[in-house]
Amino acid sequence: MGGTRRVAVIGGGVSGLATAYHLVGGSDASQGAGDGHGVAVTVLEAGDRPGGKIDSATVGGVTVDTGPDALMIKAPAAAELVADLGLDDDLRPPSGRGAYLWSKGALRPLPPGSVFGVPDKLWPLLRSGLLGPWGFVRAGADLVLPRAPLSGDPTIEEILRPRFGTQVFDRLVEPLLGGVHAGRAGRLSARSAAGEVFSLAEGRRSLYLALRNRRTDQRPPASPPRPALMSLRGGLGRLVDGLVGVLGRTPSATVLTGATVTSIARHGGGYRITGDGFEPLDVDDVVLATPAWAAEKLLRPVAPSAADAVKGIPYVGVATVVLAYSPEAVGGVPSGTGFLVPPVERRLLVGCTWSTSKWPHLLEGRSPDAGDPPVVIRAMVGRDGDQAWSGMDDAVLVTAVRRELAASMGVHGEPDAVHVRRLPLAMPQYTVGHADRLRAADRALAEPPGLYLTGAGYRGVGLAACLAQAKNVAAAVRARVAEPVPAA
Numbered sequence: 001m002g003g004t005r006r007v008a009v010i011g012g013g014v015s016g017l018a019t020a021y022h023l024v025g026g027s028d029a030s031q032g033a034g035d036g037h038g039v040a041v042t043v044l045e046a047g048d049r050p051g052g053k054i055d056s057a058t059v060g061g062v063t064v065d066t067g068p069d070a071l072m073i074k075a076p077a078a079a080e081l082v083a084d085l086g087l088d089d090d091l092r093p094p095s096g097r098g099a100y101l102w103s104k105g106a107l108r109p110l111p112p113g114s115v116f117g118v119p120d121k122l123w124p125l126l127r128s129g130l131l132g133p134w135g136f137v138r139a140g141a142d143l144v145l146p147r148a149p150l151s152g153d154p155t156i157e158e159i160l161r162p163r164f165g166t167q168v169f170d171r172l173v174e175p176l177l178g179g180v181h182a183g184r185a186g187r188l189s190a191r192s193a194a195g196e197v198f199s200l201a202e203g204r205r206s207l208y209l210a211l212r213n214r215r216t217d218q219r220p221p222a223s224p225p226r227p228a229l230m231s232l233r234g235g236l237g238r239l240v241d242g243l244v245g246v247l248g249r250t251p252s253a254t255v256l257t258g259a260t261v262t263s264i265a266r267h268g269g270g271y272r273i274t275g276d277g278f279e280p281l282d283v284d285d286v287v288l289a290t291p292a293w294a295a296e297k298l299l300r301p302v303a304p305s306a307a308d309a310v311k312g313i314p315y316v317g318v319a320t321v322v323l324a325y326s327p328e329a330v331g332g333v334p335s336g337t338g339f340l341v342p343p344v345e346r347r348l349l350v351g352c353t354w355s356t357s358k359w360p361h362l363l364e365g366r367s368p369d370a371g372d373p374p375v376v377i378r379a380m381v382g383r384d385g386d387q388a389w390s391g392m393d394d395a396v397l398v399t400a401v402r403r404e405l406a407a408s409m410g411v412h413g414e415p416d417a418v419h420v421r422r423l424p425l426a427m428p429q430y431t432v433g434h435a436d437r438l439r440a441a442d443r444a445l446a447e448p449p450g451l452y453l454t455g456a457g458y459r460g461v462g463l464a465a466c467l468a469q470a471k472n473v474a475a476a477v478r479a480r481v482a483e484p485v486p487a488a
């Protein structure tokens with residue numbers, strides 16, 4: 001019967017690292033009981049550090065996440081991993097101050113309680129000044145319109161625009177989607193990219209009433225709940241450090257960086273993995289935890305139908321520009337968490353996080369002698385249909401971002417430090433047909449056995465969704481551990 005099962009995980013972002021972690025025993029491994037549970041795993045990461053999108057930079061003396069900066073801690077897979085890695089005490093909440101939309105020449109309060117821009121409270125929406133009188137009246141049509149039967153795979157736009165009108169759609173729905181997916185509502189599948197909106201629209205006549213009822217049905221918790229989204233002291237890279245630490249202490253796990261996989265070929269009953277920066281590796285199973293466009297190339301020779309299925313998953317590039325200012329240069333510390341920008345405004349900025357106001361812990365531990373703490377602003381540019389940033393060099397990009405910070409926030413001062421991070425082909429777009437593509441990929445990967453896909457390109461773009469997928473894929477591989485290892 002089976003000896004040790006050899007698994008290669010391609011891609012050392014959070015998805016690949018978490019898959020490897022669960023393969024060698026998960027919480028058992030983190031408790032030091034990591035004999036690998038019958039699995040020997042090698043993570044092959046092309047970059048010179050593990051973590052993928054998760055990274056940070058120290059700008060003006062403050063260490064800021066330059067990729068993801070918030071973890072959906074209410075998701076069980078995230079809460080469990082943070083606890084297993086002993087990071088519970090390092091969770092840090094956001095300040096809870098409000099966010100804004102830069103709309104019609106001013107920063108206007110983002111009405112609280114909206115799911116992907118669908119309002120569930122009318123008064124804050126009215127007060128926000130986001131909508132004109134007609135837009136507000138038109139939004140109310142959702143209350144009286146008959147139920148619209150959903151068929152096929154509608155876009156988010158097809159569901160929301162008819163119900164709430166153009167103003168809610170342009171000024172609320174689109175900017176919120178931009179912030180999460182860097183995507184556009186006219187292309188994204190509601191079922192795949194906004195499942196909550198899809199199921200509410202499927203089951204109820206009025207979306208506004210469905211959301212409002214859900215809010216009033218929720219009993220107030222006995223003790224204050226922790227915020228849904230949190231960060232970690234020292235940044236979300238602590239998750240990466242934690243996972244790499246456990247894998248490093250597990251004798252049957254190896255994490256290689258600077259290891260770019262260029263080919264997967266059938267070899268005996270398993271696979272031979274070759275590439276740059278590592279010796280050819282023979283394994284029984286291969287987990288592809290890369291973006292879908294990288295998986296497509298690697299799958300082409302061994303599983304062409306699966307390659308065809310994932311080829312249809314488009315990606316959009318984004319960049320983050322982090323600027324550190326003295327409080328005087330920005331005219332005081334901003335009193336919110338940041339703002340989003342509706343695409344209809346035709347600006348370069350997609351959104352902007354006032355990092356030091358949103359995450360007070362970023363200034364924890366500063367010496368009182370260090371003077372006034374800096375104000376750190378993190379701008380995000382790039383969304384589906386707007387890749388203007390990619391044609392600008394860093395100096396031009398920073399100038400363009402500063403021009404918009406001046407127009408939106410009145411920031412005219414010079415930054416003391418700036419950091420630009422470019423992330424081409426970073427954000428997967430779950431466009432119409434995404435669920436069909438995943439089904440086709442699953443069917444195609446049933447034969448030959450031993451090939452798996454995981455990561456942000458497939459079943460959830462956020463970190464918590466990546467962690468849940470990683471756990472599931474590790475369980476699927478582990479289910480084969482008891483099978484005899486095929487003779488080479």
Ligand SMILES: Cc1cc2nc3c(=O)[nH]c(=O)nc-3n(C[C@H](O)[C@H](O)[C@H](O)COP(=O)(O)OP(=O)(O)OC[C@H]3O[C@@H](n4cnc5c(N)ncnc54)[C@H](O)[C@@H]3O)c2cc1C
Nearest residue numbers: 011013014015046052053068069070261455456461462463
């Ligand atoms: C600017 C930005 C902000 C975000 N904000 C948030 C947020 O606040 N909260 C949240 O939950 N999510 C956020 N996300 C999404 C989240 O960061 C990603 O979904 C998640 O990090 C993806 O992890 P992954 O491991 O699936 O992919 P990646 O992090 O992309 O990792 C894939 C890895 O595969 C490697 N690779 C590719 N090809 C090969 C090859 N041939 N051989 C070897 N290695 C290869 C790459 O080098 C990379 O390291 C954000 C994303 C971006 C870009």
